[in-house]
Amino acid sequence: MLLTGDNATVARAVAADVGIDEVIADVLPQDKVDVITQLQAQGKVVAMVGDGVNDAAALAQADLGLAMGTGTDAAIEASDLTLVRGDLRVAADAIRLSRRTLSTIKGNLFWAFAYNVAALPLAAMGMLNPMLAGAAMAFSSVFVVSNSLRLRGFRPLTAAD
DSSP, X not given: OEEOSSOHHHHHHHHHHHTOOOEEOSOOHHHHHHHHHHHHHTTOOOEEEEOSGGGHHHHHHSSEEEEETTXXXXXXXXXXXXXXXXXXXXXXXXXXXXXXXXXXXXXXXXXXXXXXXXXXXHHHTTOSOHHHHHHHHHHHHHHHHHHHHGGGGOXXXXXXX
16 A cells, blocks of 8 residues: 555556555545554554655554655654665565564574473483583574574565665
8 A cells, every 4th residue: 555645646656656556645644644543453464664754653653664764863763663775675675584583583482492391301300411411502502593694695685776
């Protein structure tokens, strides 16, 4: 959805160029907040990308506010995340990277807890050699770090300028 205070004709032309079907134009800042609130009331998770003072309230209301780093200080302060480049396409990359990061964190937590759930009772009962337990703990740490380093291989879909 393109939600903008700009002229409807211009907004529809921009939306057509980027493949957006729904356009709400000529809206005031409070109207942007109202639209976001309505979407949230329908159970939708709303991400808002903005760059101006007129977007600040909507950025704050959205579940995820993304401010363009080239925008105003008010928008940057109201947002959850600031996109350093002024390219709107990086918003999708930021969401992809955040999802991959969260997935990696969950995987790391699973393996760390699985190790502890399996190894601690065995060690407490004396069924696990302390040297083996120490080696397994070191391996667990190496696994978590190595798994996290996979995020360095993330490649954005947008071409670097």
